[in-house]
Amino acid sequence: MDQVMSLASKxxxxxFSASTCCMCHTVKTLFSQMGVNATVYELDKEPWGRxxxxxxxxxxxxxSPTPAVFIAGRVIGTTETVMTLHLTGKLVxxxxxxxxxxx
Numbered sequence: 001m002d003q004v005m006s007l008a009s010k011x012x013x014x015x016f017s018a019s020t021c022c023m024c025h026t027v028k029t030l031f032s033q034m035g036v037n038a039t040v041y042e043l044d045k046e047p048w049g050r051x052x053x054x055x056x057x058x059x060x061x062x063x064s065p066t067p068a069v070f071i072a073g074r075v076i077g078t079t080e081t082v083m084t085l086h087l088t089g090k091l092v093x094x095x096x097x098x099x100x101x102x103x
Contacts (some may be wrong), residue, residue: 003048009073013038014102017069019045023079026065030086033094036100057088072098 008014013031017024019042021099031038043049043056043066056065069076071094076082085091095101 001058004052004059005073007039007041008070008075011039012036012072012098014070015040015041016052016066016070018066021066027067027069027079028080034095034101036095037041037084038100047067056060071095071100 053065
């Protein structure tokens, strides 16, 4: 869990993903289209992916560890939370405060 939190705190936006997950693709596309340069860790392609997935399941308190989005080192959540923040207009201010958006 410490490694996940350490990685998540090093960049403004960090996404833990799985390369074949459609929800992960959706979140990564949203951030990309917003102009956010997120750091993405594809757990299914990393040698430490299983350990990270286990830690993320504990952090998120759910069975699926991906996608897991962190902004400014703080866990935001999964697709549902990110989309809710986006649709309610709360995502952009979070990204601005984290230094992930300039406009």
